[in-house]
Amino acid sequence: MGGEPGTTLRRGRQDAAGLPGPAGEMSDDGAGGLGTPALEVRGLGLTIGGARILADVDLRVAPGELVGVIGPNGAGKTTLFNLISGIHRPTAGQVLLDGDDVTRTAVAARSRVGLGRTFQTSSLFPRLSVVENVRLATQRRRGGSLSVLSFPRRGDAASTEAVEHLVTVGLVHRSEVAAGDLSHGDKRKLEIAVLLAMGSSVVLLDEPMAGLGTADVPGLVRVIRDIKASGRTVMMVEHHMDVVLGLADRVAVMHHGELLICDTPDKVMADETVQTAYLGDLA
Amino acid sequence: MSTLILLLVTGVGLGGLYFLVASGLSLIYGLMGILNFAHGSFLTLGAFAGLAAASAVGQDTWGGLALGLVVGAVTGAAAAAVTELGLIRPLYERHIEQVLVTVGLALASVALFEGIWGPNPRTVRRTEWLTRTTEFLGARIPNTAFLNILAAALVLGVIVAFLKYTRYGLIIRAGVENRAMVTALGIDVRTAFTLVFAVGGAAAGLGGVLATQSLNYVSPHMGASLLIFAFIVTVIGGMGSLPGAAVASVVVAVLQQLANYFLANTGDFIVVLLLALVLLVRPSGLMGRRAA
Numbered sequence: 001m002g003g004e005p006g007t008t009l010r011r012g013r014q015d016a017a018g019l020p021g022p023a024g025e026m027s028d029d030g031a032g033g034l035g036t037p038a039l040e041v042r043g044l045g046l047t048i049g050g051a052r053i054l055a056d057v058d059l060r061v062a063p064g065e066l067v068g069v070i071g072p073n074g075a076g077k078t079t080l081f082n083l084i085s086g087i088h089r090p091t092a093g094q095v096l097l098d099g100d101d102v103t104r105t106a107v108a109a110r111s112r113v114g115l116g117r118t119f120q121t122s123s124l125f126p127r128l129s130v131v132e133n134v135r136l137a138t139q140r141r142r143g144g145s146l147s148v149l150s151f152p153r154r155g156d157a158a159s160t161e162a163v164e165h166l167v168t169v170g171l172v173h174r175s176e177v178a179a180g181d182l183s184h185g186d187k188r189k190l191e192i193a194v195l196l197a198m199g200s201s202v203v204l205l206d207e208p209m210a211g212l213g214t215a216d217v218p219g220l221v222r223v224i225r226d227i228k229a230s231g232r233t234v235m236m237v238e239h240h241m242d243v244v245l246g247l248a249d250r251v252a253v254m255h256h257g258e259l260l261i262c263d264t265p266d267k268v269m270a271d272e273t274v275q276t277a278y279l280g281d282l283a
Numbered sequence: 284m285s286t287l288i289l290l291l292v293t294g295v296g297l298g299g300l301y302f303l304v305a306s307g308l309s310l311i312y313g314l315m316g317i318l319n320f321a322h323g324s325f326l327t328l329g330a331f332a333g334l335a336a337a338s339a340v341g342q343d344t345w346g347g348l349a350l351g352l353v354v355g356a357v358t359g360a361a362a363a364a365v366t367e368l369g370l371i372r373p374l375y376e377r378h379i380e381q382v383l384v385t386v387g388l389a390l391a392s393v394a395l396f397e398g399i400w401g402p403n404p405r406t407v408r409r410t411e412w413l414t415r416t417t418e419f420l421g422a423r424i425p426n427t428a429f430l431n432i433l434a435a436a437l438v439l440g441v442i443v444a445f446l447k448y449t450r451y452g453l454i455i456r457a458g459v460e461n462r463a464m465v466t467a468l469g470i471d472v473r474t475a476f477t478l479v480f481a482v483g484g485a486a487a488g489l490g491g492v493l494a495t496q497s498l499n500y501v502s503p504h505m506g507a508s509l510l511i512f513a514f515i516v517t518v519i520g521g522m523g524s525l526p527g528a529a530v531a532s533v534v535v536a537v538l539q540q541l542a543n544y545f546l547a548n549t550g551d552f553i554v555v556l557l558l559a560l561v562l563l564v565r566p567s568g569l570m571g572r573r574a575a
Binding site: 085107108109111112117123124125126127128132133135136137139140141194198 | 456464
């Protein structure tokens, strides 16, 4: 079964019994036997009509850890996110949040217990203003949305908090603009502000840099670094290798629906299997 | 000139009735993706209940009319909420089944209304002012047209304010744009579904009572008759767009009036032609979301 964070996770070519991680890196991160992982998947798999989409993925992510997920197109990265966030139900395995089994829990309920995600395509409400997009999340978390005839005021707690999250991602000056009118980079920042507003302790970012201009990348990297610095747990699917290697504590490599390896960026980049997978010899 | 003014104002008044039905249809489709064929039943039930309440005070009194409008709206809202909770919610995310249920309910409810109140139209009594006309720019306009315009404008204002300024309004607007994402935010949209059904049912019930004042009768079939044009209005305006429904209501009704007068009663035909034209040229409707 799966190894611990900080240990090398390999499928089919190592014991995977949970070897201790490199000293001082991830072995005592709370998930390595000393505490409960913020996010854990056990033997996760998805088979549709006989076709194996994802097979037997084991992964443990410690609280506050940032795990980058890489792999060729079609490797199963987004499928993994869909199973973790509850958009698809796995045909095998379990998903645990803070040790609680949420495998059969609906998307909305997972979100309420602290799991948030962005999507490859924009997941905003384009006709709502920027601040309304964030306010929707803050009012949900504060419970005010249950009051049918409750009238939000500009300065109420949910609105104030929404503005604070916009300050965090650097979008407060565009609060009243329709979300659909934002640039691609600003939309990505707004999605992250929404995640922060949801109070998500575990954040799944699906290709946050996709479609961004070169000039926008550093700003978004800074926002993601701030999310990690705030103590949140982050999993990030990303094709920009320099971004992944610069941000991630560990890097998980997917290939043909399997998790090849999950280890520190240096070790992953030096791994022969990974190099072979990217060169296509495993295809 | 006075004839044109008459046709325009009565057209806008008829558009008001269409809007009262179409607003609910549009919101329900926009948020839930359901074509609600039972919406006309809410209108008919609201009309009968409203008139029954008005009779207690006097159908031809202002008090009776006011009471009838309130009871019609409440009855429509209650019927719609019960429909959503009892028939639609158990079929959540099964859109075909949901639509079939509304079709079945529409057919069954008309049969039920016929069984209770008989199949024939019943004449209603109105306040004296509503039986008269008022001169406007040289044309003698039936006062019912003004009542319809006023009611539709008020309902439009109330719904827009509700959507813009309330917490649930924000959820509904977001849900109309991307229901899956609202769910992903951890918001249980099912309450919003019931709310939208109830708001739509209230508007339809109100429209039912107002229709009895314009038509001077109440009938088990009046809901179905208005529903056809409300569907056309909803499609032309853009499914899910409240402003679109408002604009399309007026356009459709005025065009209908003009064609009926100037083109030998071809109003219904012209409206269907307009529907076909919009679907060909702009399938998303006048103010609907364009397909990605």
